[in-house]
Amino acid sequence: MEDVAVFHAENVAAWRKWLADNHQSKTGVWLVYHKKSSSKKSITWSESVDVALCYGWIDGKKIKIDADTSHQYFTKRNPKSGWSKINKDKIAHLLAQGLMSEAGLASIEIAKQNGSWELYDAIENLEIPVDLTKIFKQYPGTEEYFLSLSKSNKKFMLHYISSAKRPETRLKRLHEVADKAGKHQKMQ
Structure with missing residues (x-):
């Protein structure tokens, strides 16, 4: 080394x-x-x-x-x-x-x-991924809470989701974000 x-x-x-x-x-x-x-x-x-x-x-x-x-x-x-x-x-x-x-x-x-130049554009623009919107529909009130968060908190959560390498990891993270939003909790 x-x-x-x-x-x-x-x-x-x-x-x-x-x-x-x-x-x-x-x-x-x-x-x-x-x-x-x-x-x-x-x-x-x-x-x-x-x-x-x-x-x-x-x-x-x-x-x-x-x-x-x-x-x-x-x-x-x-x-x-x-x-x-x-x-x-x-x-x-x-x-x-x-x-x-x-x-x-x-x-x-x-x-x-x-494509790495545009990789974070959707996060910077606070665009909610389609799969997260679908998950939010399964957890009443979660989307409203998510939208009420500060820009930095939303970006953190969106980055957490988008940085998943495997589809099963992404799905797990989608549910984690929705679960936190359902409990009116921010991610740390």
């Missing part, structure tokens, strides 16, 4: 250079962040994600190291992973600024070809 590098970027230019030099040869890196109140300089999460997207990379798990320091894992984007609205909006901005690398542009093209 590859030893994963740890990198501290004091500014956007340093992070961009690291990715330009390593985005093809490395599979991941832990990027160090320092709190604004710290005497040590580092880039922000938003800046780091912007640059990572330019090279076809994405942020992952974040771990606190101490009171002022954390690091976050960045890796090459899985071609089958869905694209969030936040990241697609970031991409539009980065494209307009001419900041995308060939690798970043290729990751977008692959996503558009394999």
Whole structure:
């Protein structure tokens, strides 16, 4: 297994250079962040994600190291992973600024070809899947409760359903969501 590098970027230019030099040869890196109140300089999460997207990379798990320091894992984007609205909006901005690398542009093209670019669109638009609507009809009052939830709660539940890999898992999750809604409970 590859030893994963740890990198501290004091500014956007340093992070961009690291990715330009390593985005093809490395599979991941832990990027160090320092709190604004710290005497040590580092880039922000938003800046780091912007640059990572330019090279076809994405942020992952974040771990606190101490009171002022954390690091976050960045890796090459899985071609089958869905694209969030936040990241697609970031991409539009980065494209307009001419900041995308060939690798970043290729990751977008692959996503558009394999459907992962649109994977979360229905969730972002809060579209209730047909199979969930059918299940709601079996549980009186569930659809009304579901519709009364905040956008973030509805998105969480819709993502939970759509991320099921197997049909039987999806069916189980559909019933879980309906059961929770029937009890006027949010999913945790």
